[in-house]
Amino acid sequence: MPMKVQIHKLFDYLLETTAQTPEAIVGFSLSTSPQLGDFLGDLDPNLSLDWNQRSFRGLPALRDHILTQAGLTGICSADDVLVTAGAAEANYLVLRQLLQPGDRLVTDTPGWPQAAVLGRAQQADVVAVPRDEADDWRLPLDRLRDAVTPGTKLVFLTNPNNPTGRMMDASALVEAVDIARAAGAWLLVDEVYAGLEWEGPRAPSVAGLYERGITTGSVSKALGLQGLRTGWLICRDPSLVMDALILRENSSEIMNIMGEVIAEIALRPTRLASALATARAEGQAGLARMDAFVRATPGLTWIRPQAGLIGLAHLPDGLDGEVFARALLAPPYRTFLLPGAAYDLPHHIRLGVGGGADTQLQLGLDRLAACLKDMT
Numbered sequence: 046m047p048m049k050v051q052i053h054k055l056f057d058y059l060l061e062t063t064a065q066t067p068e069a070i071v072g073f074s075l076s077t078s079p080q081l082g083d084f085l086g087d088l089d090p091n092l093s094l095d096w097n098q099r100s101f102r103g104l105p106a107l108r109d110h111i112l113t114q115a116g117l118t119g120i121c122s123a124d125d126v127l128v129t130a131g132a133a134e135a136n137y138l139v140l141r142q143l144l145q146p147g148d149r150l151v152t153d154t155p156g157w158p159q160a161a162v163l164g165r166a167q168q169a170d171v172v173a174v175p176r177d178e179a180d181d182w183r184l185p186l187d188r189l190r191d192a193v194t195p196g197t198k199l200v201f202l203t204n205p206n207n208p209t210g211r212m213m214d215a216s217a218l219v220e221a222v223d224i225a226r227a228a229g230a231w232l233l234v235d236e237v238y239a240g241l242e243w244e245g246p247r248a249p250s251v252a253g254l255y256e257r258g259i260t261t262g263s264v265s266k267a268l269g270l271q272g273l274r275t276g277w278l279i280c281r282d283p284s285l286v287m288d289a290l291i292l293r294e295n296s297s298e299i300m301n302i303m304g305e306v307i308a309e310i311a312l313r314p315t316r317l318a319s320a321l322a323t324a325r326a327e328g329q330a331g332l333a334r335m336d337a338f339v340r341a342t343p344g345l346t347w348i349r350p351q352a353g354l355i356g357l358a359h360l361p362d363g364l365d366g367e368v369f370a371r372a373l374l375a376p377p378y379r380t381f382l383l384p385g386a387a388y389d390l391p392h393h394i395r396l397g398v399g400g401g402a403d404t405q406l407q408l409g410l411d412r413l414a415a416c417l418k419d420m421t
């Protein structure tokens with residue numbers, strides 16, 4: 046019997062706090078967002094805002110750029126790419142089309158809650174593989190191997206991981222592929238945070254490693270273009286892409302033309318390289334500042350993220366993350382961050398350095414320190 050999709054703590058907290066007007070934010074996951082004016086020189090004023098006669102899979106040039114940035118040119122074809130309304134829609138289309146009641150879905154925790162939320166709605170058997178802070182939030186491949194029993198339908202991972210910023214490198218990914226293949230499972234790797242790796246190269250995209258590998262991503266995070274609602278899925282299995290296309294026809298139906306056009310400009314290789322260089326410089330500086338802050342703040346510890354702009358910090362013993370996040374959001378601190386409860390971790394908070402100058406990061410850190418002092 047179909048079930049309603051239930052709210053998750055992460056969204057519940059965002060919904061509840063969105064009407065507040067914080068003066069600072071210390072949890073942002075996006076690079077500084079460009080403005081529309083940054084693209085005007087490359088936009089065609091005569092572009093028709095009709096959509097007829099366009100490809101249901103997305104603009105061909107955009108799909109080419111998507112393959113190029115993922116290192117999949119020559120490995121996957123443009124027909125293996127479906128442009129979607131963000132990585133969120135790409136994940137949705139896959140989870141909704143693949144999972145039947147009773148199917149086994151294996152995902153990591155802490156991780157991106159979308160898989161478990163939709164898996165439960167599909168009445169799948171959702172199995173979470175825990176990552177340990179003591180092991181620097183590494184994905185434990187031995188636990189993954191135990192969890193992915195024969196007949197498992199889907200393994201859903203994020204790489205880099207949200208919320209820890211932990212990365213799986215090429216050899217770990219190859220091992221994950223072996224585990225999935227042995228069980229006959231699909232392997233979806235959401236790489237929405239790719240492009241901001243701090244300690245090594247970008248990891249390979251799973252669509253190139255495995256015929257049942259599904260890569261999802263978007264322009265939302267490293268490029269700060271979340272509002273375009275433009276992402277993708279890549280898979281070499283034509284039936285998987287077709288199933289996603291069929292469901293998309295019955296949800297958002299077609300693409301948002303402005304999203305496609307601006308994303309195509311943003312992903313042109315030269316422009317992408319320079320946007321990523323800027324985002325990386327800002328991200329490095331922000332993370333250095335955050336790391337220094339955590340080290341200098343009594344009782345606070347974290348595992349510095351290997352990629353992306355967010356990480357998890359452990360609060361002093363006895364302090365509840367949600368109680369702390371709510372106190373920090375209220376006057377006089379008026380600073381927003383996500384409590385670890387959004388990831389089933391009650392003693393953590395999610396710290397982030399994205400969002401650019403508007404987030405008032407230094408002000409937020411000063412207030413975080415003051416609030417912590419008051420509460421401990």
Ligand SMILES: Cc1ncc(COP(=O)(O)O)c(C=O)c1O
Pocket residue numbers: 074130131132133134157203207235237262263264265271275276
């Ligand atoms: C792991 C992960 N996947 C997907 C999304 C959704 O991203 P998009 O804006 O591309 O839909 C997010 C956004 O926070 C995310 O963290």
